[in-house]
Structure formats: C-alpha cells, structure tokens
Amino acid sequence: MMSELDYKKRVLIKDVLSGVGFGEEVIVGGWVRSVRRSKTFGFIVLNDGSCQDSLQMVVDESLENYESVIGSLTGTSLLVKGKVVESGGKGQKYELQLSEAQVVGPVDENYPLQKKATSLEFLRENAHLRPRTNLFGAVYRLRHTLSMATHEFFDKEGFYYLNSPILTAVDAEGAGEMFSVSSYSLDDLDAIPRDPENPKSVDFKQDYFGVETSLCVTGQLEGECFAHGLGKVYTFGPTFRAENSNTHRHLSEFWMIEPEAAFMDLDQNADLAVRYVQHLIRAAFEKCPVEMEALDNYHRFSAKQNKESFSSHLERLKQVMNSEFTQITYTEAIEILQKSNQKFEYRPEWGKELQTEHERFLAEKHFEAPVVVTDYPKDCKAFYMKQNDDGKTVRAMDVLVPGVGEIIGGSQREDDLSKLEKRIDELEMDKEPLWWYLDLRRFGSVPHSGFGLGFERAIMYISGMKNIRDVIAFPRTPKNCDF
Ligand code: 4AD
Numbered sequence: 001m002m003s004e005l006d007y008k009k010r011v012l013i014k015d016v017l018s019g020v021g022f023g024e025e026v027i028v029g030g031w032v033r034s035v036r037r038s039k040t041f042g043f044i045v046l047n048d049g050s051c052q053d054s055l056q057m058v059v060d061e062s063l064e065n066y067e068s069v070i071g072s073l074t075g076t077s078l079l080v081k082g083k084v085v086e087s088g089g090k091g092q093k094y095e096l097q098l099s100e101a102q103v104v105g106p107v108d109e110n111y112p113l114q115k116k117a118t119s120l121e122f123l124r125e126n127a128h129l130r131p132r133t134n135l136f137g138a139v140y141r142l143r144h145t146l147s148m149a150t151h152e153f154f155d156k157e158g159f160y161y162l163n164s165p166i167l168t169a170v171d172a173e174g175a176g177e178m179f180s181v182s183s184y185s186l187d188d189l190d191a192i193p194r195d196p197e198n199p200k201s202v203d204f205k206q207d208y209f210g211v212e213t214s215l216c217v218t219g220q221l222e223g224e225c226f227a228h229g230l231g232k233v234y235t236f237g238p239t240f241r242a243e244n245s246n247t248h249r250h251l252s253e254f255w256m257i258e259p260e261a262a263f264m265d266l267d268q269n270a271d272l273a274v275r276y277v278q279h280l281i282r283a284a285f286e287k288c289p290v291e292m293e294a295l296d297n298y299h300r301f302s303a304k305q306n307k308e309s310f311s312s313h314l315e316r317l318k319q320v321m322n323s324e325f326t327q328i329t330y331t332e333a334i335e336i337l338q339k340s341n342q343k344f345e346y347r348p349e350w351g352k353e354l355q356t357e358h359e360r361f362l363a364e365k366h367f368e369a370p371v372v373v374t375d376y377p378k379d380c381k382a383f384y385m386k387q388n389d390d391g392k393t394v395r396a397m398d399v400l401v402p403g404v405g406e407i408i409g410g411s412q413r414e415d416d417l418s419k420l421e422k423r424i425d426e427l428e429m430d431k432e433p434l435w436w437y438l439d440l441r442r443f444g445s446v447p448h449s450g451f452g453l454g455f456e457r458a459i460m461y462i463s464g465m466k467n468i469r470d471v472i473a474f475p476r477t478p479k480n481c482d483f
C-alpha cells in the first residue's frame, strides 16, 4: 500500500523551474498537459498555473503504479514527488525524476480540452475549463499584473483608492443604458406596485430602495465628490451597461478604472492617462515576459492558420512605452478622416460620433500609434463635461489605440453651476436626483478632471487578443450570462 503524498507540502512549479529544491525531492501538483511514453519510461508534462511554463517529469517503469500514472489522460490531476535535476531537454533548465505519483482526479475521454488546437469559440463555451489552457493562463496572469500595476501607479501618483457604489439611482452617463435593480421579481408582474394615479407606471416608492434603482454605468460622479475632499482618488470596479451591442469590444459587465483629481485640467488629465497606459505596458513586459511571448506566438500561429499576414505587436508596444502620444482635436480628426482615401461604412462628418472604424483608422493606419483626441462636439458627450467658449465643443478626451479604438474616455468637468444646470435642462434630464452633484459646484467648486479606462479594452490592446470575451473570466454579453 502506497502512502498518500501530503499536498500541504506542495511547492509551485514556477519555483521549481527557477531552481528551488535543486538536487532535492519536492512535491508538486497540477494538471497533465501531455504524456509521452517509450518502452521503459515516459514523460509527463504538468502545469499548475503558477507560471506559463510546464514542468517536464521523467517517469521510470520501476515506479510502483507506473501503468496507471503513465496512462493519465490530458487534464488528469496529479500529485507527485521527485528529485529536481538538470534537464537534458531543450528550452527547460530543470525537470523532475519521479519517485512517487498519485492520480488525484482522473478524467475520461469526455474531457473537452484535448491536445488538438481548440478554437476560441469552443473555449468560450467551456469557460469553466479554459483557465487550464496556455492561452487563457497567459491572458489571466497578464490581467492580474495589470491590476496590480494599476494600484501601484495611482498609489505612487498620490491617488486614494475609492470603492464607489454599484447600486445607484442616477443615470450618470445620461445614456439610459442601465440594468434595473428591484426586490420584486419579474416572475410575478402582478405583484409589482403601480402608481395609483398612473397604473401603467411602477410605484418605486414601494420598491426596496424607495426609488428607481440600477446597476452603475460609472463611479465617476461619486469619484468627483471624493476628489473635492481627498484631492485625488481612483475607482477600480465593475460597471454594467445594457447597450445591445454584440461587438468584439463591448461587454455588458466590464471593469473600469476611473481616476478623478481636483485642480487638474484636461492637458494634465491627458498626460496622466498617457503615463498610466505606458506604465501598464512596462509592467506587462517586466512582470509577464513569458506570457507576452506566448501570446505573440499564439497570434503568429493563428495568423498563419487563417492565412493572414502577421506582424508582431510587441515591438510597437515597446515604442509606445517610451514615446509621447499625438494629441489632436476632434475637428482635426474629422479633417484627417475626410481627406483620407479610406472607404468608411459611416461617412465622417463634424458633429457625428466617431465610429470604431474611424478610431481604428486614426490609430492603426494614420498615426500607427495611440492618439489622444480632444474637444468633441457637446452633443456627442455626457452632460457633465466642461463647455468650451465656442459654445459647440466640450473639454473631452478619448485615447484611441491600434487594434481596439477607444480605451479611455475622459474630460475636464463643468465646474460652473449655472452652465451645468443649463446643460442638464437642455438635455431634459431630471435635476432632482443630481442635487448632491450640483452641490459640489455650489460649495467650494474647483476645476477638476478625470477619465475612465476600460480594463478589458486595455488588456486587449496589450495582449493583442481580438475579442473582449477572451480577456475576462466569464463574459456577460447580450443573450449570454452562462457560468
Ligand atoms: O467613455 P466612457 O463611457 O466614460 C465613462 O464612463 C466616464 N464616466 C469615465 C470618466 O470620465 N470617469 O467609458 C470609459 C471606457 C471606454 O473608453 C471604454 O474603454 C470602456 O470604458 N467601455 C467599455 N468596455 C467594455 N464594454 C463596454 N460596453 C464599454 N463601454 C465603455
């Protein structure tokens, strides 16, 4: 009878691969990636998710349960003990010579992630298992690194981390794309209280919060309150948008980082945004060099499969890290688009929103680099942006990057009470729920600015992944809330 290996004594594969325990016996555990057997011995490749690389393990037929171990299918979980020795194999410094092995959780032939290349669509359908793939492991370790780098950056810049609420009674972007929240169930429509004077309307006074409530689309307005007290704050949380766009860059639930600072104008805001994006890129190369290489190899491989031309985005990212971003106005952007010979689905026209195709043309083809676009027409942007003297444009800024388009949207905020109230009236918005927001302009108003970086869009840009569903754990999109 073999003794059970103690998983509490387990060490991580990333440590073994950096030489921890060299010459000694260690216990590791993980999931089988592949098995190769020859006559009297075999190799098992094991991954535990602690790093991109897997550990090669040599299994000799003298092992007591050799047949059952070497018969492990891809996906089997194993706990093993072995000596860390120098590896003769290419591309790895250390390997493990097994002395004991234990099949912890077997798999059968129905395990979906077989060794054959699996499509991204297939992995999305198996989102509960994709953390076990090389590709998704790389994306997710990169995501972790970019989260940590975000906190590191804003902390060093003197910003305080604010946890803004997720439940809200205001439509802070004024776009009406909110998910309703109620303690009443849609299953029982008859139970939902009606306004006695207008039976077609819901009587929200009787609902849980006593007002119409939604999931937040931003934490900005609360961020502004805190900027008017703590000076500089940032949020990093989930946001929800019921915009019915099934595109490669829209999620119904996504994460946003929103810094907000008092005594900061639009140019300082743009400068902060550029340095933040550069910091993220730097962190990716410093902390995830192996993941960045693996992602690049993946893109090269899939371009070849699809018979598309390929040029690595790593060099371009490195350039971005060290160069200034071009800054142009919306009006200049429209001129560039109109003068280009590019065929667009939507004709670029002053006063109209920039479409993704326009954003990508500017960043990918025209500048071949990220670009900051400022001073958009007021009708393209939210009510809170600072109005320019021309009466037509606002102090908005978007950061556009190759491959994705907009990753950041921000602005200097209107700090003049009468101008802000006038704009809210123009847009026929309800001022009442915004009383506290208007108070900021009433009591000690200061010039202030901020922006929101769409975290998944930033991960797309840095990882080179083309679909936003592949850079978040469990994507929520129209008609899809699985897992
Ligand atoms: O441009 P947006 O709508 O700006 C705001 O929400 C402001 N309150 C930010 C601020 O000034 N504090 O959104 C900001 C960013 C976009 O640039 C985009 O990267 C991302 O959020 N974003 C989305 N990402 C994924 N799916 C969606 N549906 C997104 N909508 C916006």
Ligand code: MG
Binding pocket: 398, 406, 408, 409
């Ligand atoms: Mg925007």
